[in-house]
Structures are given as C-alpha cells and as structure tokens.
Amino acid sequence: MKYIPTIGIECHVQLSTKTKLFSEVDNDARGKEPNSCVSPVDYALPGMLPRLNGEAIKFAIRAGRAMNCEINASSRFDRKHYFYPDSPKGYQITQFYHPIIGAGFVELPDGKKIRIEHAHLEGDAGKLTHFDSYSLVDLNRVDTPLIEIVSMPDMHSAKDAHDYTKSLWRLMCYAEVTNGDLYNGNMRFDVNVSLAPEGSDELGTRAEVKNLNSFKSVERAVEYEIKRQSKILDKGEKVIQETRGWNDATGETTGQRSKEEAKDYRYMPEPDIPPINLTAEFIEEESKKLPLMPKDYKEKFSGKIADDTLEILLDYPSLMKKLAEVKDVKRVSNWFASVLLAEEKSAEYLNDLPTAKQLDDLSEMTEKGELSSTGAKEVFLKFFDPQMAKKEAKVIAKELNVIQENDLGELEKIVDEVLADPATKQAQEDFKAGQEKVIGFLVGQVMKASKGKANPSSAQEILRKKLA
Amino acid sequence: MRIADKTTTAVSLVKEALEKAKKYEDKHIFVSLNEENALKKAEEIDAKIANGEKVGRLAGVPYALKDNFLSKEGNTTASSLMLEPFHSPIDSTTVKKLEAEGAIMIGRTNMDSFAHGSSTENSYFGPTKNAVDDERVAGGSSGGSAVAVALDIVPFATGSDTGGSIRQPASFNGVYGFKPTYGTISRYGVVAMASSTDCIGFFTKNAEDMDLLMEICAGQDENDMTTLPDYYSETPEKPAKKIGIIKDFDNDAVDQDIRNVLAEKVEFLKNEGYEIVELDMPTLKYALAVYYIVVPAEVTSNLSRHDGIRYGYRSEDAKDLGEIFSKSRNEGFMSENKRRIMIGNFVLSSGFYDAYYLKAQKARTKIIEEYNKAFEKVDYILTPVSPNPAFKLGEKVNDPVSMYLEDVMSVPINLAGVPSVAVPVGKTESGLPLGLQVVGPRRSDKNLLKFASVLEGDK
Numbered sequence: 001m002k003y004i005p006t007i008g009i010e011c012h013v014q015l016s017t018k019t020k021l022f023s024e025v026d027n028d029a030r031g032k033e034p035n036s037c038v039s040p041v042d043y044a045l046p047g048m049l050p051r052l053n054g055e056a057i058k059f060a061i062r063a064g065r066a067m068n069c070e071i072n073a074s075s076r077f078d079r080k081h082y083f084y085p086d087s088p089k090g091y092q093i094t095q096f097y098h099p100i101i102g103a104g105f106v107e108l109p110d111g112k113k114i115r116i117e118h119a120h121l122e123g124d125a126g127k128l129t130h131f132d133s134y135s136l137v138d139l140n141r142v143d144t145p146l147i148e149i150v151s152m153p154d155m156h157s158a159k160d161a162h163d164y165t166k167s168l169w170r171l172m173c174y175a176e177v178t179n180g181d182l183y184n185g186n187m188r189f190d191v192n193v194s195l196a197p198e199g200s201d202e203l204g205t206r207a208e209v210k211n212l213n214s215f216k217s218v219e220r221a222v223e224y225e226i227k228r229q230s231k232i233l234d235k236g237e238k239v240i241q242e243t244r245g246w247n248d249a250t251g252e253t254t255g256q257r258s259k260e261e262a263k264d265y266r267y268m269p270e271p272d273i274p275p276i277n278l279t280a281e282f283i284e285e286e287s288k289k290l291p292l293m294p295k296d297y298k299e300k301f302s303g304k305i306a307d308d309t310l311e312i313l314l315d316y317p318s319l320m321k322k323l324a325e326v327k328d329v330k331r332v333s334n335w336f337a338s339v340l341l342a343e344e345k346s347a348e349y350l351n352d353l354p355t356a357k358q359l360d361d362l363s364e365m366t367e368k369g370e371l372s373s374t375g376a377k378e379v380f381l382k383f384f385d386p387q388m389a390k391k392e393a394k395v396i397a398k399e400l401n402v403i404q405e406n407d408l409g410e411l412e413k414i415v416d417e418v419l420a421d422p423a424t425k426q427a428q429e430d431f432k433a434g435q436e437k438v439i440g441f442l443v444g445q446v447m448k449a450s451k452g453k454a455n456p457s458s459a460q461e462i463l464r465k466k467l468a
Numbered sequence: 469m470r471i472a473d474k475t476t477t478a479v480s481l482v483k484e485a486l487e488k489a490k491k492y493e494d495k496h497i498f499v500s501l502n503e504e505n506a507l508k509k510a511e512e513i514d515a516k517i518a519n520g521e522k523v524g525r526l527a528g529v530p531y532a533l534k535d536n537f538l539s540k541e542g543n544t545t546a547s548s549l550m551l552e553p554f555h556s557p558i559d560s561t562t563v564k565k566l567e568a569e570g571a572i573m574i575g576r577t578n579m580d581s582f583a584h585g586s587s588t589e590n591s592y593f594g595p596t597k598n599a600v601d602d603e604r605v606a607g608g609s610s611g612g613s614a615v616a617v618a619l620d621i622v623p624f625a626t627g628s629d630t631g632g633s634i635r636q637p638a639s640f641n642g643v644y645g646f647k648p649t650y651g652t653i654s655r656y657g658v659v660a661m662a663s664s665t666d667c668i669g670f671f672t673k674n675a676e677d678m679d680l681l682m683e684i685c686a687g688q689d690e691n692d693m694t695t696l697p698d699y700y701s702e703t704p705e706k707p708a709k710k711i712g713i714i715k716d717f718d719n720d721a722v723d724q725d726i727r728n729v730l731a732e733k734v735e736f737l738k739n740e741g742y743e744i745v746e747l748d749m750p751t752l753k754y755a756l757a758v759y760y761i762v763v764p765a766e767v768t769s770n771l772s773r774h775d776g777i778r779y780g781y782r783s784e785d786a787k788d789l790g791e792i793f794s795k796s797r798n799e800g801f802m803s804e805n806k807r808r809i810m811i812g813n814f815v816l817s818s819g820f821y822d823a824y825y826l827k828a829q830k831a832r833t834k835i836i837e838e839y840n841k842a843f844e845k846v847d848y849i850l851t852p853v854s855p856n857p858a859f860k861l862g863e864k865v866n867d868p869v870s871m872y873l874e875d876v877m878s879v880p881i882n883l884a885g886v887p888s889v890a891v892p893v894g895k896t897e898s899g900l901p902l903g904l905q906v907v908g909p910r911r912s913d914k915n916l917l918k919f920a921s922v923l924e925g926d927k
Contacts, residue, residue, distance in 0.1 A: 040557065040558055044538075044773040044777065045557075045558070045561060046538065046540070046546070046554070046556075046659040046660070046774075047538050047655070047658045047659050047660060047777070048657075049660075049689065049691060049692050051691060051693060052693060070657070072601075081816075083772070085775075085777050085789070086771060089780060090769075090772020090773050090775060091769060091772055135789075264817055265818075266763055266769075266813060266816035266817060266818070267816070267821070268766070268769055268816050271662075271663035271664040271694075271766055272692075272693065272694060273693055274693055274694060286797050458689065
C-alpha cells in the first residue's frame, strides 16, 4: 500500500548569549574545564533563585521574527520536574503554558511553507558521560538558554525534513542568536514521523526520533522510519508510539524502552520568576535589530551571483555579511565559491575573513589587469595565511611577484624575443596559414618568457599585430 | 548605642549571649553555636571602635540565625538530616546585610525540618521547648529563634514565615514576630519552602528594633526577582483610624483566653479613639485548604534539588542511581517532609493539576481580593495568631490535620502576601504568653509596626 508520511520537528537551539539563562556565569564553555562555568544557581544550592537574563529575551524576539512568528506580549516560565543528575534543580525551567514566541512559518527553498506552532525559552540540561561502573556529570551546559521550536506536522518527505532543518539553521544563524555549531550540539532535532494510508483523513501513530544533530541524519532517520513503519503497516501490524534513538553508523533507529509513557513532569508555574510583560515598543525595537535574512541576501545579490553559487554561499552567514560590504560582489563571490567548493576544510576559510578593503583592492587590481586571474587567486589565498592575512592586497601581490607586466614597450621586446626563437617558427607559420588556436601556444610562450608577469590579452594583441 | 558609647563592648555582649545560650541548653534552642567566629568578629568591632572607625547600626549586636539561612559560618542544615552536613559557600542576602551593619551571629536556631511544621517538633535534632514551659512547644517552624529572643539570649533573631512560622512561635513565647509584605526582604539564600508565600522576617522584643531591622534588610535584590522595589524607608506616615475584626475568627473553636484578650484589646482601642469595624470575610475559611495545595506543590518542587548527588545526605545503601535518589530522600527527609512532598506531587500530577492546583490558585485570587476589599474599609485587621496558646509537646505531632488547623488564622495572610505582625499582648490564666496579630495592606509595613506598639500600650 502507499502511505503518506507526516513529519513534525522539534528543534532545540542553544542561544549564544554572554551569560546563562538564570545566572551570571559565562555561557560559552567551549574549551573550558568541566564544571567550571557553574554558578551556585546552576548548581542548585539550597536557597538559590533564578535571575532571568534579559539578553535571552531579546534573542528570543529576534529568533521569533526570523521565523515570521508573533511575539507574545505576556509569557511566563514553568517548572518541568524529573530526577536525573543532569538536572541539578530536579526540574527544568521552561515555558509550558505561555511561551514567548507564537505562531509563524518557515519557507523552504522549494517554496513550501512549514508552520511554526510556537517556540519557547528554557534552560539546557547538563552533560553526562557514562562509564562501566560510574558516570561523570558536567554542569557547564546547565541553563544555557535554549529556544525550542515546535513545527506543525507540515512535512511529508525526508527532503522536506532536511530542507526545514537546514532552513531553520540558516535562519537562526542569520538572526545571530546561536553559534550554529551542529557538531557541538548547538542545534538538536527531535523528529516525529507517522504514516497514514494514502487518502486517509487520520494521521497514523507516530514515533519520535530524538537528538539528531545534522540535516543529513534528520533526512536519513526519516527515510529509515518511513521504510520501517511501512513494513509494519504492510504486515497489518501497528506502529508503537515511542521514542527512538538514531545510530548514525548503522543508519537505523532503535526503540528506547517506552517508559516514556509513564512520565509525568508535574508542570507548575515557576514562582521565582515573575511573568514577562513586553511592551509593543520593546518588541518593535528588538525586531528592528533582526539582521538581514537569507531571503534579503537573495534579493540583494540576484543577478550578481549565480543562483546555484549563492545557494552554496548562503551556508556562510558571515560571508554574506562580508559580500554585502564589498564593491565587486560578483568577482569576490567567485573567489570564495572556488575555495569553498574545492577545499576540504572549507569552513576554515571563514573563521577570519579578509577585510572589505583587502577584497576591494584585489578586485580593482584584477579589473585593471594588474593581476591575472591566477595571480589574483594566489593573493586571495594568502588572505587566509596567518603570516600574510593582515597585509594589503598590493603588498601581498608584490611579495608573490604576480603583478602583470603592463609596460607595452617591455612586452613588445619579450614578444620579439619569442618570435625570434626558432622553436616558435612552426607555430608562426601555422598561425599565418589560418590555424587560429596556435595563438594560445604563442601567448603561453610569452607568459613563460615573462615569468608569468605579462598580461595575456596584451600579449595576444601584440602577437596578432606582428604576425598579421 | 551602648557599644559606641563605650559603656560595654562587643566582646562582652557576645560572651554574655553565648553564656545564656549554653545556660538554656536543655531548651534545645540552638542546633549549633558560632562561638569562635562570633568572638573574633566582636574583637574586630571593638578594635574598630577603639580606632575611631565607623561601625554599622548593629555593631556588636549578637543575633540568632534560623537554621535555613545560608551563611559561610558553620553548616546550614534546615534542621534536617538531608542537609547534614551542608556548608554554604555563600551568605544569604539577609545575613550579608546584617553582617554589613556589624551584627554578630552567635548560633543557628532549631526549626521544623525544612520549616515544615508548627511546633519545631519536626526537627531532626529534636524539639525546642517553650520559653516559659518546658512541657510545651515553642511553636514553629521558627521555634528556636522565638525562644532565643524570649529568653533574652539575643535581642533579635531571623525567621521565615510561609504560613505563620514567625508569628505563631512569637505569640507562643511572648515576643514580636513580623512577616513583611511578600517581596519586601530578599529570599536569596534561604532554603526555600514555598516560593510564593515564603517571607523573611524577624523576632524582636519591641517594634522599634523591628523597624530598624526592616530599614536594614528590606529592599530590592537583583538575586531575587520577586523582591519589590524599595519602599520601606520611604513609606509616608499614615495614622490608623479604623481597625477591622473578623467575625468568623471569634468562635468556640478559639481558646477562651485568646478571645478574652482580643476583646480587651478591642475595648482598649475603642477607648483610644479607634473605630472598630466588624468584617465579613467568608472566603478565609477556604484559605487552609488552598494553602495545603499551593504550598505542598511548591514544597515538592523546591525539595527536588535534594537528590543526594551534589551535596547533603546520601544513603550508604544506594546501589544505583535510582536508589541514590529514592533511598537518600527516604532516609534524609522526615515524615512531615514526605507527607508534603506526596501531597504536592499528587496535586501537580497530570490530570489533577486543573482540579487542585489551578483551582487553588483561583481561590487564592479570591482571598487576595477579599483582603483588598477589607482594606478599603479599614486600616488594619486585628485577629488572633492561632486558635490556641502553646500546646503540649507530643500533643499534636501525630495528628497532622489538627496541627495544620493551628495555622488557620495565619495562612490566609501568606496567601494574600500582606504584612502581619504578632504582638505580645498578654498571658493565659496559667501564664502562657499570648499574642495577637495586626494585618495591614501590602506595603503598609512601616506604619503597621508603628501601630503595633500602640497595641502593646497597656499590657
């Protein structure tokens, strides 16, 4: 039988605020000792009270706006209770009843709109590392601000799920609310998949695959679930509602013993944090701070960057920002596209981008013919070399000795030398006999003689004149 | 100040307090003494005064700290096994403010474990005895603090009041006990019982001392988002004219001595020119039921952090993670703690939340409205603190409901978040102290304390 999959996704985004959601300690624990970014509040000493980080509210407004969502003027926090060593308070502070972000939508590259049900602020849990007979607890991540984005079940294929998660990632990165480092869990996805027979009005029983951390794994997990559930349904059996884990190595999901169903989080309004009441002016003011979004860049660069190139470059928000600053977008974007497409660790090129001036100078030199396209590329690559990165384009070009010979008198001498060389005699005759493409060989000889510094188009011009 | 006048020294005051504390050891007022630190601090203050340096408003004044206040000195146990031992790396806001003014903590006072109780009999360390009668309870949960002040061991002690935990022991031992408007004093660093009703307050011998402590400790705290913007010191003076009494609270269930002293005080106020207004507050009878839903819910939540993982008690028998949680909590908490944890979990359970917790919150709103209406008619309300004077040790401890009923006149005030001061106004025929409470509208704290001293007038 043919089945229609229905997919809804919950996404946790770690916000890159300076401090944690409820305390003053550093929210950026990258490279720090375990349990070194933990305040008495995060550690849940007795008598400690949460202190809401206003920056997280601002981030939530931006994130909400990036997804075309309503921002709720009034929201509040609730406690979600469970015992586990990753949760020092014995509860997570979240927004169960009144979330800060209301309904909205995310548009996929193919034009589909995926509705957002709501999104809410909450504190992250700590990290456990399990060993044979013991486990280690690291509370650095406790109460890192998260927003949990809950989609409507508007997706119907693995591709939809992939595109949605990728679009979300881009939106959150462009909104500058997260570092967006998927490898380190800055965004995590829980994917709900159910199948219903084609033509049926009712949705099937869903399985939830938890804790996926890449678009690819979201896509593969959905593909796997569609196959797994189809097989069950084909046999006339029922899909069990359960939480499943994803094994990236085997490409399979596995049931995680469904004690889930018995879970009762005993939600309760958080009495230590008063309700958050935002004025329309405040929401408006923060909304205005939303940086340019992918769609804005698409509009801005349309006609200057080829659509398929742009689609690749859009994965790098800092690069988009840089391209918006440079004069010759077309040329600069091509340089970036060439390295990002060709190099293994392409993202490393984006850690420390060249300045707009460096890029503009390089464009100008190329435009004027002072650099060949190869020379320009060489200079461009040096922008990422820590030894050279801070130097001006012209200085680097000089050091690399790639500035083209534009002195026509000098060039004519070289051309004469090449033409006087017996090794080119045959080629000269062939050209005169009408073999047009031989000119390339001759230009190559001039380039060689000039040690690459000649401007090839000038060289060709002179050659043609002399051979006419 | 006597110390600043050099008529006495901080060291001699602290020594005197410590001696008295030891003298009354059998009353079981303190769970720990802070002798060494206290004497060292007293010496520092004396040295400062000798050098002519500026000292605080409480320089050299010894005080007792309820055992649920975090302080870097000694262990904070909330008189429980669960926090035995717990050494705090930080000071609660109140301790910080008191110490900044030079007050010296001489010891931590006994309380019902995690402040669950009305008699201090639920302490892991055993009960505190009443100041005037060794066979009777001190009241609770702040029993130790009340007795420490009643017996003149210290001029003041800290307390926390979630449903009467300051006012009732104050009344049982014949001292002033003040529960300010919710949010007036920071709760930061006080082991939480029920976040939405917990109030920090004090025990003193008179209203003036109470006012000074409020001047020092009231105020907005960035570490407690529920604190109100500073208002205490700037309260405009507003003399009282109309005093309300609650019809429903004058009934046969209330001890005759208490009814008599209330009647006497009403007469006294009339003679002083006050207008007495009888109030009908029919919603208050639901307050106890509401309280025992809202408070256990918050209690169960706030006690979740005591899981045996990071600090405090951990069962030695625990064999796996589940047992660390269950055995540590089962052994570390006392029956009354567990009773409230279970009630709380029940009312928050999925499917019951709407029927209990949500409904209780709605009833709570009605209670708040009823107080608002009452304060449109009167300046303050005068009522008993509890239906009975200090009862016998062991009399109610195995009958939780009758123990809960002791709070029937104090809990509505916590639910409404309004201030109330227990004033010592007399004695029973057998000589037990009796107090009445004066309840005011939100943020009337300063004027309320002024009126309270009027009430004491003809004692």
